[in-house]
Amino acid sequence: MTIQDIMFSEEDWGNFWVYFRGEPQQLDGIELLRKAIADVDPALLTDSAEWVQKYRERPSTNDGFTFAKPFGYHVTEHITYGEICKYQEIRRFTHQHQCETALKLCQFLEKVRSHFGGNPIIITSGHRPEPLNSQLGGATNSEHTYSVPGKGAVDFLIDGVSIQAVQDYCDRHWPHSVGYGAPRGFCHLGIRPNGGRIRWNY
Numbered sequence: 001m002t003i004q005d006i007m008f009s010e011e012d013w014g015n016f017w018v019y020f021r022g023e024p025q026q027l028d029g030i031e032l033l034r035k036a037i038a039d040v041d042p043a044l045l046t047d048s049a050e051w052v053q054k055y056r057e058r059p060s061t062n063d064g065f066t067f068a069k070p071f072g073y074h075v076t077e078h079i080t081y082g083e084i085c086k087y088q089e090i091r092r093f094t095h096q097h098q099c100e101t102a103l104k105l106c107q108f109l110e111k112v113r114s115h116f117g118g119n120p121i122i123i124t125s126g127h128r129p130e131p132l133n134s135q136l137g138g139a140t141n142s143e144h145t146y147s148v149p150g151k152g153a154v155d156f157l158i159d160g161v162s163i164q165a166v167q168d169y170c171d172r173h174w175p176h177s178v179g180y181g182a183p184r185g186f187c188h189l190g191i192r193p194n195g196g197r198i199r200w201n202y
Ligand SMILES: [Zn+2]
Pocket: 125, 144, 153, 154, 155, 179, 188, 189
Protein backbone atom coordinates (compact mmCIF):
# COMPACT_ATOMS: atom_id res chain seq x y z
CA MET A 1 0.00 0.00 0.00
CA THR A 2 1.23 3.49 -0.73
CA ILE A 3 0.10 6.90 0.35
CA GLN A 4 -1.67 7.29 -2.98
CA ASP A 5 -3.90 4.33 -2.14
CA ILE A 6 -5.30 5.99 0.92
CA MET A 7 -5.04 9.65 -0.05
CA PHE A 8 -8.03 11.69 1.07
CA SER A 9 -9.19 14.94 -0.38
CA GLU A 10 -8.26 17.87 1.86
CA GLU A 11 -11.84 18.02 3.10
CA ASP A 12 -11.98 14.28 3.84
CA TRP A 13 -8.68 14.57 5.69
CA GLY A 14 -10.05 17.34 7.87
CA ASN A 15 -13.26 15.47 8.58
CA PHE A 16 -11.35 12.33 9.46
CA TRP A 17 -9.46 14.00 12.32
CA VAL A 18 -12.45 16.00 13.46
CA TYR A 19 -14.29 12.80 14.20
CA PHE A 20 -11.34 11.06 15.82
CA ARG A 21 -12.48 9.26 18.98
CA GLY A 22 -9.48 7.08 19.74
CA GLU A 23 -11.41 3.90 18.94
CA PRO A 24 -9.36 0.73 18.28
CA GLN A 25 -10.31 0.58 14.61
CA GLN A 26 -9.34 4.23 14.19
CA LEU A 27 -6.00 3.67 15.89
CA ASP A 28 -5.43 0.72 13.55
CA GLY A 29 -6.23 3.01 10.64
CA ILE A 30 -3.80 5.61 11.86
CA GLU A 31 -1.09 3.00 12.22
CA LEU A 32 -1.75 1.93 8.66
CA LEU A 33 -1.53 5.52 7.57
CA ARG A 34 1.74 6.01 9.43
CA LYS A 35 3.25 3.00 7.69
CA ALA A 36 2.03 4.15 4.31
CA ILE A 37 3.42 7.62 4.83
CA ALA A 38 6.71 6.18 6.06
CA ASP A 39 7.06 4.40 2.73
CA VAL A 40 6.97 7.76 1.04
CA ASP A 41 8.86 10.04 3.39
CA PRO A 42 9.85 9.12 6.97
CA ALA A 43 10.42 12.81 7.66
CA LEU A 44 6.66 13.21 7.72
CA LEU A 45 6.57 11.25 10.98
CA THR A 46 8.50 13.76 13.06
CA ASP A 47 6.79 15.55 15.92
CA SER A 48 6.95 18.83 14.06
CA ALA A 49 5.40 17.45 10.85
CA GLU A 50 2.34 19.43 9.94
CA TRP A 51 0.03 16.43 9.80
CA VAL A 52 1.16 15.30 13.25
CA GLN A 53 0.49 18.76 14.67
CA LYS A 54 -2.90 18.76 12.99
CA TYR A 55 -3.68 15.35 14.45
CA ARG A 56 -3.00 16.69 17.93
CA GLU A 57 -5.29 19.68 17.58
CA ARG A 58 -8.37 19.67 19.74
CA PRO A 59 -11.38 18.77 17.59
CA SER A 60 -13.23 21.95 16.81
CA THR A 61 -16.48 21.41 15.00
CA ASN A 62 -17.83 19.29 17.86
CA ASP A 63 -17.48 22.22 20.24
CA GLY A 64 -20.60 23.90 19.01
CA PHE A 65 -19.35 27.47 19.32
CA THR A 66 -22.33 29.70 18.59
CA PHE A 67 -22.70 33.42 19.19
CA ALA A 68 -25.41 32.85 21.80
CA LYS A 69 -23.08 30.89 24.11
CA PRO A 70 -22.28 32.35 27.53
CA PHE A 71 -19.04 34.30 27.74
CA GLY A 72 -17.58 31.58 29.95
CA TYR A 73 -17.66 29.19 27.00
CA HIS A 74 -14.20 27.92 26.03
CA VAL A 75 -13.61 28.51 22.32
CA THR A 76 -10.39 26.55 22.72
CA GLU A 77 -8.86 24.97 25.79
CA HIS A 78 -7.48 28.17 27.30
CA ILE A 79 -9.47 30.94 25.63
CA THR A 80 -13.04 31.92 26.44
CA TYR A 81 -15.65 33.60 24.26
CA GLY A 82 -15.70 36.42 26.80
CA GLU A 83 -12.02 37.17 26.30
CA ILE A 84 -12.68 37.91 22.62
CA CYS A 85 -15.47 40.30 23.64
CA LYS A 86 -14.01 41.83 26.82
CA TYR A 87 -17.02 40.24 28.54
CA GLN A 88 -19.13 43.11 27.17
CA GLU A 89 -22.52 42.29 25.67
CA ILE A 90 -22.12 45.13 23.16
CA ARG A 91 -19.24 43.13 21.65
CA ARG A 92 -21.09 39.83 21.43
CA PHE A 93 -21.01 38.14 18.01
CA THR A 94 -24.22 38.22 15.99
CA HIS A 95 -23.35 35.83 13.14
CA GLN A 96 -22.08 32.27 13.06
CA HIS A 97 -19.27 33.11 10.62
CA GLN A 98 -17.75 35.32 13.34
CA CYS A 99 -17.52 32.32 15.66
CA GLU A 100 -15.81 30.30 12.95
CA THR A 101 -13.25 33.03 12.30
CA ALA A 102 -12.61 33.49 16.02
CA LEU A 103 -12.12 29.75 16.41
CA LYS A 104 -9.45 29.76 13.73
CA LEU A 105 -7.64 32.64 15.41
CA CYS A 106 -7.90 31.01 18.86
CA GLN A 107 -6.54 27.73 17.54
CA PHE A 108 -3.44 29.57 16.38
CA LEU A 109 -3.23 31.46 19.68
CA GLU A 110 -3.13 28.10 21.44
CA LYS A 111 -0.13 27.16 19.31
CA VAL A 112 1.62 30.40 20.21
CA ARG A 113 0.79 29.88 23.87
CA SER A 114 2.16 26.36 23.82
CA HIS A 115 5.31 27.40 21.95
CA PHE A 116 6.16 29.93 24.67
CA GLY A 117 5.72 27.53 27.56
CA GLY A 118 2.01 27.81 28.29
CA ASN A 119 1.87 31.24 29.91
CA PRO A 120 -1.56 32.88 29.70
CA ILE A 121 -2.62 34.72 26.55
CA ILE A 122 -3.92 38.21 27.28
CA ILE A 123 -6.28 39.53 24.59
CA THR A 124 -6.20 43.32 24.69
CA SER A 125 -8.75 43.79 21.91
CA GLY A 126 -10.87 41.30 20.02
CA HIS A 127 -14.30 41.92 18.52
CA ARG A 128 -15.11 45.58 17.98
CA PRO A 129 -18.45 45.84 16.14
CA GLU A 130 -19.42 49.13 14.57
CA PRO A 131 -20.10 51.75 15.76
CA LEU A 132 -17.93 50.77 18.75
CA ASN A 133 -14.89 50.29 16.52
CA SER A 134 -15.13 53.84 15.17
CA GLN A 135 -15.81 55.25 18.63
CA LEU A 136 -12.64 53.61 19.90
CA GLY A 137 -10.61 55.00 17.01
CA GLY A 138 -10.30 51.69 15.13
CA ALA A 139 -9.42 51.69 11.45
CA THR A 140 -12.25 51.93 8.94
CA ASN A 141 -13.20 48.44 7.85
CA SER A 142 -10.95 47.03 10.59
CA GLU A 143 -10.46 43.28 10.78
CA HIS A 144 -11.66 43.62 14.38
CA THR A 145 -15.22 44.19 13.14
CA TYR A 146 -15.60 40.56 11.96
CA SER A 147 -18.05 42.12 9.50
CA VAL A 148 -17.94 39.47 6.77
CA PRO A 149 -17.15 35.73 6.67
CA GLY A 150 -13.44 35.01 6.99
CA LYS A 151 -12.60 38.37 8.56
CA GLY A 152 -11.50 38.87 12.16
CA ALA A 153 -8.65 39.80 14.47
CA VAL A 154 -7.31 39.85 18.00
CA ASP A 155 -4.63 42.00 19.61
CA PHE A 156 -2.78 40.05 22.27
CA LEU A 157 0.33 39.50 24.33
CA ILE A 158 1.56 36.63 26.47
CA ASP A 159 2.08 37.15 30.17
CA GLY A 160 5.78 37.11 30.98
CA VAL A 161 6.97 36.68 27.37
CA SER A 162 8.76 39.24 25.17
CA ILE A 163 6.14 40.75 22.87
CA GLN A 164 8.77 41.07 20.16
CA ALA A 165 9.42 37.32 20.35
CA VAL A 166 5.68 36.64 20.15
CA GLN A 167 5.34 38.95 17.16
CA ASP A 168 8.31 37.32 15.43
CA TYR A 169 6.74 33.89 15.94
CA CYS A 170 3.43 35.06 14.45
CA ASP A 171 5.30 36.68 11.59
CA ARG A 172 6.91 33.35 10.73
CA HIS A 173 3.99 31.02 11.33
CA TRP A 174 0.74 32.91 10.61
CA PRO A 175 0.11 33.12 6.86
CA HIS A 176 -2.54 35.86 7.09
CA SER A 177 -2.48 39.31 8.74
CA VAL A 178 0.07 40.41 11.33
CA GLY A 179 0.24 44.00 12.59
CA TYR A 180 3.58 44.82 14.16
CA GLY A 181 2.23 46.22 17.39
CA ALA A 182 5.16 45.11 19.56
CA PRO A 183 6.38 48.69 20.13
CA ARG A 184 2.91 49.39 21.50
CA GLY A 185 2.78 46.25 23.61
CA PHE A 186 0.64 43.90 21.54
CA CYS A 187 0.65 41.74 18.44
CA HIS A 188 -2.24 42.02 15.96
CA LEU A 189 -3.27 38.65 14.56
CA GLY A 190 -5.92 38.77 11.86
CA ILE A 191 -7.39 37.34 8.72
CA ARG A 192 -9.33 38.65 5.73
CA PRO A 193 -11.70 36.78 3.40
CA ASN A 194 -9.01 36.24 0.76
CA GLY A 195 -6.70 34.86 3.46
CA GLY A 196 -3.78 36.76 2.02
CA ARG A 197 -0.49 37.54 3.76
CA ILE A 198 -0.44 41.13 5.02
CA ARG A 199 2.06 42.89 7.32
CA TRP A 200 2.03 46.44 8.63
CA ASN A 201 3.51 48.81 11.19
CA TYR A 202 1.50 51.18 13.36
ZN1 LIG B 1 -5.61 44.77 15.99
